Every structure is written in C-alpha cells, then in structure tokens.
Amino acid sequence: MLEIDGVSINYGPVSAVRNVSLKVEKGEIVALLGPNGAGKTSLLSAAMGLRPLAAGSIRFKGEDMRRLDTESRVRRGLTLTPEGRKVFANLTVLENLDLGAATRAKGADFHADIEMCFELFPILAERRHQTGGSLSGGEQQMLAIARALMSRPSLLMLDEPSLGLAPRIVGQIFRLIRDLRQRDLTILLVEQNAHEVLRFADRAYVLSTGECRYAGPAARLQEAGALMQAYIGELVA
C-alpha cells in the first residue's frame, strides 16, 4: 500500500534521514521504532508532503506521491495523526471531527461517521461541545485518532500516540489501535514505547540516527537483546 523507497530528507545542511526504504502492505500494522531524533517524524512528514525529499520516492496505492500536495494525499486515503496530537484547542470536539472530514461533503454518511467515532470513543460523545483544549491528554489522543478516521483513510499513520500519557491510558489507546485493524484499516505506528507495540505489530522497522537498522517481523525484535542491538547498531554487533 505504502512504498517508501530510498528516501533521504535534509534540514538545510543537516541530514535527518538517509536512504530509508519501508513498505506497508494492506491490512498490516507496521511499527516504526527508534530513539528520539532518529528521523521517524521526518519520514512521516515527508510521506504527507510536508517535507521535501532530497532523494528517493514515495508511492501510495501504486501512485507516485511526489507531485501531490498534502491535501491530495489525504484525499487518496493517507492520513497522519501528528506527534503531540495537535487537537484544535479552540474548536469543540464536534468541530474537530467536522474538520477531520474536510475532504468529504457533509452528507448523510458524515453523521453516521460521527456516530461511529462516538461509539468507538464514548467519552468524546460526552465531551462533544467542549473545546479540544479542555480535554485530558488521553481524551485528546482519542480525539486526534477519531478526527483522522473522519477522512475515511485506508492507511492511518500515528506519530507517538502514547507520548505523555499515563500507562493505563496507553494500554487503552493501543487496544483501540489494534481494534482498528478490524475496520479495514492499515496502520503505520511510530513509537518509542517499543515493547508494548511489538506485541501486536506484524512487522517492524527500527530507525536510528536517520538510518534503517532493522526491517523484519516484529516477533524477532522481541527476542532478548535484539531490540537493543537494532537501536545501537554496529556497536553491539
């Protein structure tokens, strides 16, 4: 579904990502792991067209994304829940969800989708007229995911959904993400919280200092020391 091929990303003279390839097949949950500053967020930004590529290509459903702007990528079913949730703090929960459906007309299925979100996240239904800024961190993360679902994505990219959340809430969010697979969604999940994610991801990639250190089944990374080795790379090997 998503094919990232030999991508490099630069911030001015600084190279953030070097020659990274990554593939997500339909129906998979793929984890993209790695320490802070590894280039994970840059890679997702580039996939959405918010960052230019210095090299390489990005294809989604077989189509070259390089010429398409962010808005067109969303229209084609690619969605990113950004790092830090980025809920619209001055808009109500309902208004946040409304904007999430910006690529679609406000027809009958719009209201059905709102109901679907409220079913998935009952707390949002209770808070529907509250502003995004007044929600707790966990609620904001739920709203950010619900908002992303409103665009009816086929691939949902989540950037650190567990960031800054209490462990109990993190478990809840991860369970939800797992359940989303039943909704015909493919998921690319960026996380620092590797051990939790590896329990339910199909495959995993590990980025470190802008380079790909591991690509393969998630299960193999769970073996003792494997993750450490992938993070630190040659040093241990």
Added chain:
Amino acid sequence: MDYLIEQALNGFSIGAQYSLLALGLAIVFSVMGLVNFAHGEFIGVAGYAMFAMAAMGMTDPWLLVVFAMATVTLVALVLERVAFRPVRNAPPTTGLLTAFGVGIILQNLFLLMVSPRPKAVPELSALNQTVEVAGHNFTILQFLEVGVTSVAIAGLVWFLKGTRIGLAMRAAALDFTTVRLMGMRANRVIATAFAISGLLASIAAIFFIARRGAIDPFMGLLPVLKAFVACVLGGFGSLPGAVVGGLLLGLVEVLLIVLLPDKLAGLRDASVFLIVGVILVFRPQGILGRRVELGDKTA
C-alpha cells in the same frame, strides 16, 4: 444631554467602521501572520470603482454599492493571488513590505488614472439626511453604520462557526499545518480570509465615502492606521478584540470631539493615540489579547 446621546450614536457608528476594517486586518493576520497595510487601499478601490461607474452614467446608489463591494472583494482575491501568495512562506518583514508596496502601487494607480485631486462622489450623500427620533437628531447613515455592521459581524460569526472553511480559518489561526493534514487546502483558507477582509472593508468604505462625499488617492491611509490601532487595542489577532478595539477607538474619538475645546480640536488624533498608549501601558496584550511571553529584557 441631547448632545451626548447624539454623540454616543456617532461614536458607535464611527467605531463600527473601524471595527469592520480592524476585523479584516485581524482575519488575514490570524490565518497567515500578515499585517496587510494595503488594507486601507480597499477604501480607495471602492471609491474609485463607484466614481468610474458614476462617470459612465450609472448613478443608482444601490447599483454602485453592490458594484463597489464586488470590486473590492475581487481585488482582495487578486492581490492575494498575485502579491501575497508568492511571499507566503517568506519572513514576516517580506510580507509587510509587500503590503506597503501594494498600497503604494494602488495609490499611484488612482493618482495616474484619475487625478491626484479629490473627486466628488455625491451619489450616497442622501444618507446624511437628518432624521428626528424621540427628539434627537441623527442621520440615516449612523443607523445604517451600526445596523449593517452588526449584521456583518453576526454573519461572520455564523460563517466561522457554521461552515467548514470557517472552522478551518479558526483552527488555522493556531496551527495551519494540522489544518492541511485534514486535507484542507491552504490556498482556499487564505483566499477566503482575503475575500472576507475585502468584503468587510468594502462595507466600511461605503460608509466612509458616504460621510465624506469625496475620494482621493490617499484616503485609505488614516483609516488603515486607525484599524491597526484598533487591532492593537483589542489584542492583535483576536477577532472579538478587533471589534471591541474599533468601537472603543470610535467612542474615544467622539468623546474627545465633545470634550476638547475648539482651540485644541487639532490635537484630537494626538490625544486619541495618547489614550491608546496609556491603555497599552496597563494592558500591553490588548483588551482581549492573550499575553505572549517575550522574555525579560530588563537588565
């Protein structure tokens, strides 16, 4: 007492004009961080559009008003596309200089194509007729200014709360990148902001021209300055702040007309700015603005 009531409405009606102009500045600023100092020239565009129509023999006031509003809105959209879109991602000073440049070009276009001297636009002057309400003398224009401005603000509130592009504009004021991640086109959001700012300015312009009955190439200069002050007073970037700032500025101005002896009438604008300065000493973030932490510069 009579005089006071009459002047109070006068203050509100002048304040309404400032509010409309200030709202336009604030809307564009909130979505793209640009202080559009060419905003005052929308008044000139409205004036010269009406002047040109009248010169061609069309003097029906309604037709002129509609034509002026349509022209200004269109010009706002064209300016966004031609002048401001190319510098959208440039540093803020570039946008500011672009706005000044656009203003100077428009002023000189009026000057070259029509005349450097004031021209009469008397078609709307009938609005200055006095009517007597409960023993007080008002003009039709004053009621229109307050009434139409209220309707325009109500319409704007509906637009910002009830339409998706309106939601996007509010969201973009805080986080444009995430608005784009929703699949909302940045160009559409910004063009809409410009169209609204043009539309609001055209309403203010019509009242302004109806009061003066004449136009000149530099007529937008002082109003845009006042609108800017209204924005600062209300809290820059805040839309309710722009309305409150505009009204307050109008009221203070009229209050000074009432209070200042004739001999000191020339000091009116200076006194207005002095009062604004004093208010800002106590509320540097403006009346409805949020305080931005700029760091301690006292050493």
